[in-house]
Amino acid sequence: MLKNQLPKNLKRYTDSVEANSAIYIALEVHGVKFVDDGKSCFIDDVKPEFFSIYVREHDHTCIVCADAPFDKLSELRELANSLSVQFHWDYLDFTKDKPYYECITCSAKVTSLFENHCIQCFALRPKALSPNEGKWNEKEKLLQSKIKQISKNLKNPTLTLAQKLDLKNHLKLVQEDLRQHRLNYYDLVA
Secondary structure (H helix, E strand, C coil): CCHHHCCCCCEECCHHHHHCHHHEEEEEEEEEEECCCCCCEEECCCCCCEEEEEEEECCCCEEEEEEECHHHHHHHHHHHHHHHHHHCCEEEECCCCCCCEECCCCCCEECCCECCECHHHHHHCCCCCCCCHHHHHHHHHHHHHHHHHHHHHHCCCCCCHHHHHHHHHHHHHHHHHHHHHHHHHHHHHC
16 A cells, blocks of 8 residues: 555455464554655554554464554454454454544644644744743743852852852752753643
8 A cells, every 4th residue: 555545444455364364363453654655654553644453473473454544443443353253363452542633733643732733743833932931931041040140159269168058058959940940841841
């Protein structure tokens, strides 16, 4: 199959599999994505372009016996379940319990979105300042400024040992505050 021939409906290639059922041991449902050349595919359960049923042989090699687009995933799962029951094969669904969302930019189906974008589109989007971003930048600058000032004060040769210890402890607190501030910011962005 070529990238420009993505399945529009459930496509079954099960005749050979059903005729030789004794050589197979399991069925797997996976998300699938095309390689950049558009001629070959690889398993990608996180950001698939379509879904396939793979039938495993005893030597653990596999072949594809069905393909389906996103809107036919439930039919593909029903087919996989039906075949596994009919031929007493193990059935593994690597897409079950994965919600798939659509990126508003590229229409990719992914398991997580960032402001309605897949991670690639999110990273490439024009940077728009959120209402809180200015406040985050101000706090970042303030904490960095405090660290510079404390570091400068630590170089003062007239400080007593107790004053140096107090400054070092204060420096550690400010550095930890900056670290926590950055962690909170990246948690909000992601």
